[in-house]
Amino acid sequence: MALLGADARRDFEIHRYPLLIYALVPLVALVLQAWLPRILGRFAWVDLPLVITVYFALGRRNPVQGTVIGAVMGLFEDALSHYAIGINGIAKTAVGFLAASVGIRVEVDNHTVRVLLIFVLSLVSSAIYLFVSRFMLGLAIEWSWLTELFRAVGNSVVGLVLFPVLDRLQIRE
Structure with a gap:
């Protein structure tokens, strides 16, 4: 994991993809996130919109774009769920910003770095979700940090499998 100065940061590759x-x-991730729990029952161990948010935010290396990606993914996830609109939007907005900010400063094409980032950002997203829902909105939600640790591990495993597949879809120059 190389930490680089301002001059070397400009040399990082910004990942580009076809518009499609x-x-x-993101659409497939949102649909699967809404649909699979109804079919499989225990698909709650993975947060696909979070994994996709982290991937695109890391690849674009732009905090504004990471923030927008996170906000859109979170709000659409809220719209497709039975929870209050905006809770996931706030959490994924922060995660998108943090992922893109880390992408500017650290070379994140290493799989180990990506897995660790997904793990940490998954826990950050869970903490923000807990803070907003329980302390700001006063919602009585069931919460277990052990469950969130399992979810972070699940997100990391999915990211480990999904990131190389998405890397192949890049536009090569």
């Missing part, structure tokens, strides 16, 4: 990939991959 930017539309279809």
Whole structure:
């Protein structure tokens, strides 16, 4: 994991994809996130919109774009769920910003770095979700940090499998 100065940061590759990939991959992640729990029952161990948010935010290396990607993914996830609108939007907005900010400063094409980032950002997203829902909105939600640790591990495993597949869809120059 190389930490680089301001001059070397400009040399990082910004991942570019066809417009269809930017539309279809998040859409498929959102549909699967809403649909699979109804079929499989225990699909709650994975947060596909979070994994996709982290992937695109890391690849674009732009905090504004990471923030927008996170906000859109979170709000659409809220719209497709039975929870209050905006809770996931706030959490994924912060995650998108943090992922893109890390992508600017650290070379994140290493699989180990990506897995660790997904793990940490998954826990950050869970903490923000807990704070907003329980302390700001006063909702009585069931919460277990052990469950969130399992979810973070699940997100990391999915990211480990999904990131190389998405890397192949890049536009090569």
